[in-house]
Amino acid sequence: MSEPFDAVDVIAAKRDRQELSDAQIDWVIDAYTRGAVAEEQMSALAMAIYLNGMSQGEIARWTDAMIRSGERLDFSGLSRPTSDKHSTGGVGDKITLPLAPLVAACGVAVPQLSGRGLGHTGGTLDKLEAIPGWRASLSNDEMMRQLEDVGAVICAAGAGLAPADKKLYALRDVTGTVSCVPLIASSIMSKKIAEGTGSLVLDVKVGSGAFMKDLDGARELASTMVRLGKDAGVHTVALLTNMQTPLGLTVGNALEVRESVEVLAGGGPPDVVELTVALAREMVAGAGVSGVDPADVLASGRGMDAWRRMIQAQGGDPDAGLPVAKESHTVLAPADGVLVQLDALAVGVASWRLGAGRARKEDPVQAGAGIELHAKPGAVVQGGEPLMTLHTDEPERFARALEALEGGYLIAPEGSRPDLMPIVVERLA
Structure with missing residues (x-):
């Protein structure tokens, strides 16, 4: 069939910083x-868009065209309202x-339609697949x-x-065009709007372990996505949250499942509890x-009951032991003092090199690999005490993981104070 447009003309228009028409966008996506x-x-x-950007109108039309490329789910038949959360990805x-x-x-x-990890950011499905x-x-x-039965599902789209x-x-x-606000925003929001949720909360990470390293970039991405959601009739709110340092005390698949269960049991690290409750309040x-x-x-334990039912409904055994890596290596504090910095990216890359993540989509991951943190920024540490424990099934991976951690943490004299961002930095609605 003859096409109404020529791809070269569309590329040239964006190369020359022109605004693409609705018809051009609809055609090129289809x-x-x-x-x-x-x-x-x-x-x-994609490279022309990366270099020259898109107007809000172009981004909205591009997102809409991607939604229309496939099916839309409809949850209107459920007996309760729907809400979903999307995180832009981080460490721990x-x-x-x-x-x-x-x-x-x-x-x-x-x-909750979730994905797998790529690079230093973990994937929710990889974590849950650690459960037998x-x-x-x-x-x-x-x-x-x-x-309808359980109220929650975490699965692949x-x-x-x-x-x-x-x-x-x-x-x-594979073309160096990932970190582009129009393309990130339309990618995330096309999936979330097609998913059919009535309300959406965006957890936009900011800091070294995040996609967006600085507040301005994170704010631009969050506000673009909030506008796309609202234009599509979805109640949308964004929280900018701290990813300077890993969340919680574990990074890796089975390790993070264990920590999540601790949170539902009424314990767990304070930062994980704080962010979970903040996002839950927004979703509700x-x-x-x-x-x-x-x-x-x-606190009542009802979240834990729902967790057990959710895991069982997808064939998992909530009481089964989780996989444990065969080998471990402990990193000791080099001196007395205060841990003032623990870089999320360094820890994320180290965990990935231990086998917790993948370099390509088809790579397998190790369920037991990852890192346990024994101290977080602000903690007083003694020289020779454990700072973190590395886990892997393949001991030859330790050397590369330790290389990634070089310069990734800083111990300052006692009395020093770390420069810590709050967990929730900002709210955009």
């Missing part, structure tokens, strides 16, 4: 999805695990049933949701449920 626009042409267009970010069952226990359905028997792939019918994004994401990954309010405080629900 034609790329069906293979009429070649990979090298889409690569050129296990928040989805305690959050989904906690919000479900507050009377809100949580359809648990499965990530559910049909739409299974997902609907579980949302089906191939039918925003297929244009799936194709474009893989392309951006966004869904229009009042008179319920997630902090009280967490």
Whole structure:
């Protein structure tokens, strides 16, 4: 069939800093999805967008075209309102695990379509697959049933949701066009809007372990996504949250599951509890449920009950022992003093090199690999005391992980104070 546009003309328009028309955007997304626009042409267009940006109108239309490339889920038949959370990814970010069952226990359905880790940021599905028997792939019918019965589901997105994004994401990954606000915002929001949730809370990380290293970039991404959500009729709020230092005391798959269960049992690290409760309050309010405080629900143990039911519904055994790595290596504090810095990126890369993450989408991950932190910034440490323990099945991985940690932590004389960002830095609505 003859095409209404020529890909070269669309590329040239964006190269020359022109605004693409709605018709051009609709055509290019559709034609790329069906293979009429070649990979090298889409690569050129992605780079032109990366270099020259997009207007808010272009971003909104691009997002809408990606949504229309596939199916849309409809949760209107459920007996309770829906709310979802998306995190832009970080180190030790296990928040989805305690959050989904906690919000479900507050009377809100949580359809949490999650992904796998790539590079130094962990993936929710990889973490949950450390639980014996648990499965990530559910049909739409299974997902609907579980949302009605349990109230929460964490699973892989089906191939039918925003297929244009799936194709474009893989392309951006290999063409140096990942860190581009219009392309990140449209990628995230096309999936979340197609998913059909009524309310959405965005956890936009900021700091060394995040995609957005500085506050201005994080703010731009968050406000772009909030506007896209609102334009699509989804109640959308964003929290900018701290990713200078890892979240919690564990980084890795099984290690993070264990810590998540501790949070649901009423313990766990204070930063993980604080962020879980803050996001839960936003999700519950966004869904229009009042008179319920997630902090009280967490303390009552009802979140833990929902967790057990959620894991069992997907074939997992909530009582099974979690995998433990075969080898460990302890990093000791070099001197007495105060730990004033623990860089999230350094810890994330070290954990990845231990086998907790993957370099390519098809790589396997080790369930037991990762890092346990024995101190967080602000802690007084003694020389020779354990700072962190590294875990892996393959001891030859320790050397490269230790290289990643060089310069990644700083111990200052006693009395020093770390320059700490709060957990929740800002709220955008």
